[in-house]
Amino acid sequence: MLIPDYSFETLARDSGYLRIAGVDEVGRGPLAGPVTAAAVVLDxxxxxxxxxxxxxxxxxxxALLNAQILEVAEISIGHASVEEIEDINILRASHLAMVRALEGLSAPPDYALIDGNMVPRGLALPTRTVIGGDARCVSISAASIVAKICRDCVMLSLAQQHPGYGWETNMGYGSKSHIAALQNLGVTPHHRRSFKPVHKMLYQD
Known part of the structure; x- marks a missing residue:
């Protein structure tokens, strides 16, 4: 079983980079809500x-690890809205959230370790992509935790504004109860209209 370690950061530090940010996103798959990314610089x-x-x-x-990360690391969160997801597609919106997270750090990082196999467009710093990075690289693992906790909080807030969709438990993903609520309650402004189940609801014959 893979256990995340500091080896990717060590390689970067050996090359002279000191402010190394791990970056990950959460929320590509849900039918509702933003996509959220975190950038984390570990000590x-x-x-x-x-x-x-x-x-x-x-x-x-x-939750415990998130609290520990907030105590000892520098973090930044970036979101891309439902409107942006619809406008530029979910992949590019995910990358936009990553760039925003990196740009939100109190001081610019000089190296980024990014989960996945694509460097976000417009990112102007040395970068390494790590496939499955959230299970291999501790900085990316930390970013995955922070992003998940943050987006869950967003969805809990939206669940209070739009009860009945189960967002407090499904976090906007297409669970059976969420699909049933779409059919019974209709589409909210926070639903991604280009995603198939929502699109079918809006444009069914």
Whole structure:
């Protein structure tokens, strides 16, 4: 089983880079809500134990690690809205959120480790992409946790504004109860209209 480590950061530091940001996003697949990215600059002397892909952690463990990350690391969050997802597509919106997260750090990083296999357009700093990085690289693992917690909070808030869709538990993903709510309650402004189940609801014959 893969366990995230600091080897990618060590290689970057050996090349002279000091402010190394891990970047990950969450929310590509949901039918509703923004896509959210986090950039995290870890202190190599204060790395929380047990960092891993946020999807592999229990909610309790994820929340604990998120609190530890906030105590010892520098973080920044970037979002891309539903309108932006519809305008430029989900992949480019995910990359836009990543760029915004990096740009939001209090001081610019000099190197970025990004989950996936594509460098976001417009990113003007040395970068390495890491496929499956949230399960391999502790900085990206930390970013995956922070992004997940942040987006979940957004969806909990939206769930209070639009009860009945189950966003407080499905976080906007296309669960059976969410699909049923779409059919019964209709489409909200926070739904992604280009995504198939929502599109079918709007344009069914």
């Amino acid at each position: 190599p002397a204060r790395i929380p134990e047990g960092l891993n892909d946020s999807k592999k952690l229990t909610p309790k463990r994820r």
